[in-house]
Amino acid sequence: MKQILIKILPLFLGGILFSQTGRDSLQFKNISDEMLTNGAAYENLRDLTQNIGHRLSGSAAYEKSTDWAVQKLKEAGADKVWKEEVMVPVWERGKESLHIKTGKGNWKALKMLSLGNSEGTKGKNVEAEIIFVKNKAEFDLLPESAVKGKIVFFNYAFNQKFISTGQAYGDAGIYRRSAASWAGKKGAKAVIIRSLSSAFDDVPHTGMMRYDQDDNTKIPAVAIGPKSADELEKVLKTEKIFARLNSNCGMKGEKLSHSVIGEITGIKDQSVIVVGGHLDSWDVGEGAHDDGAGIVQSIEVLRTFRKLGIKNNHTIRVVCFANEENGVRGGNTYADNIRKNNEKHIFGIESDGGGFTPRGIALLMDAGKRKEVQSWRNLFLPYGVHNFELQYAGTDIEPMEKLGVPLGELVPDSQRYFEIHHSEEDTFDKVNRRELLLGAVVMGQLIYMIDKNW
Helix, strand or coil: CHHHHHHHHHHHHHHHHHHHHHHHHHHHHHHHHHHHHHCCHHHHHHHHHHHCCCCCCCCHHHHHHHHHHHHHHHHHCCCEEEEEEEEEEEEECCCEEEEEEECCCCCEEECEEECECCCCCCCCCEEEEEEEECCHHHHHCCCHHHHCCCEEEECCCCCCCCCCHHHHHHHHHHHHHHHHHHHHCCCCCEEEEECCCCCCCCCCCCCECCCCCCCCCCCCEEEECHHHHHHHHHHHCCCCEEEEEEECCEEEEEEEEEEEEEEECCCCCCCEEEEEEECCCCCCCCCHHHHHHHHHHHHHHHHHHHHHCCCCCCEEEEEEECCCCCCCHHHHHHHHHHHHCCCCEEEEEECCCCCCCEEEEEEECCHHHHHHHHCCHHHHHHHCCCECCCCCCCCCCHHHHHHCCCEEEEEECCCCHHHHCCCCCCCHHHCCHHHHHHHHHHHHHHHHHHHHHC
């Protein structure tokens, strides 16, 4: 009898495992079929981008988008929908221009964008000679006398050798964030940076910068496109160039705004699984990939669970975060509130890498849970998702890490994202319906597995 049991037991357990895997595989297909056939995400994104457009925190357009999100969450079948109060910084761009000339030549306009949260010139012309440096190491070698009264131009390019463009973005990001403070402390009048872009076009990209706490100068910071940057460097190697900057941007205090939240209550307990993106965008383009895509994908997960009648054990909560782009106030406020309310969260995932084809899921959690999620890899392979090795999470949900919440982020194909990121090119026509919906499919499938197993 013992020998018979030894032979039969593995077959019996294997049959159970196969049965479980088969049921999960079937549910994966149900989620995929529903979204790809009947998904509302693409049309929701069309509505958001075409009827509201870009949505910088603190703007009238952002406030309009919060009402839009409330309505879409109700249409998706949320049990509860509410707005969470968030105090956000208000930054306005206003009119701006940048001109350059050589010697006694004529002024020539360059396409440019002030960096987010930068101070401007208060509508006055600031003129000075441009000095060029390739990187911070070169800048650090310059004495204060060589910088004072000048406009410093940093032409640090995206490293094209990185296969993941996100890695190149991280590498170059310090110039956008900090170059103004470096230059200001040596007496510069302004700073120009090469846009954080993988493209070789002439499209300027904005994005948040910040001043050091001990920086009392707060000089203007602007970005120009890669093509203009390379042409400017070439001329500066042989001639003096002067710049004239005029900008009206600046901080306008703070105001009360909101993140938008909707959920389907769990049937087992009140612990929460968060899926979300950020509702705000920069004030150029339409905020389609960044991060309208993440918003409509998250709402699509909720809609699909409701449409398929999936009885979720835990509460599935969609959070449309406020103010990711220039302050992360929405993400920080949400984490503070769940701590104050002693609300248990078992997982959070964000989509903030664009609406391109999904390739993986980054995991920020302990080794045991990461190994468990990685054990589901074969279920995701038919959907082109294979990379479960990356360890990071979205900016909005990252504050929950301090509370011990396991986190993740959808990882789309990154090759085109930074060509349009934070620029006028981030528009609805750049989004492919199937790619967008496949990202929602993968998030829905992962949430199904976590809801069932955790």
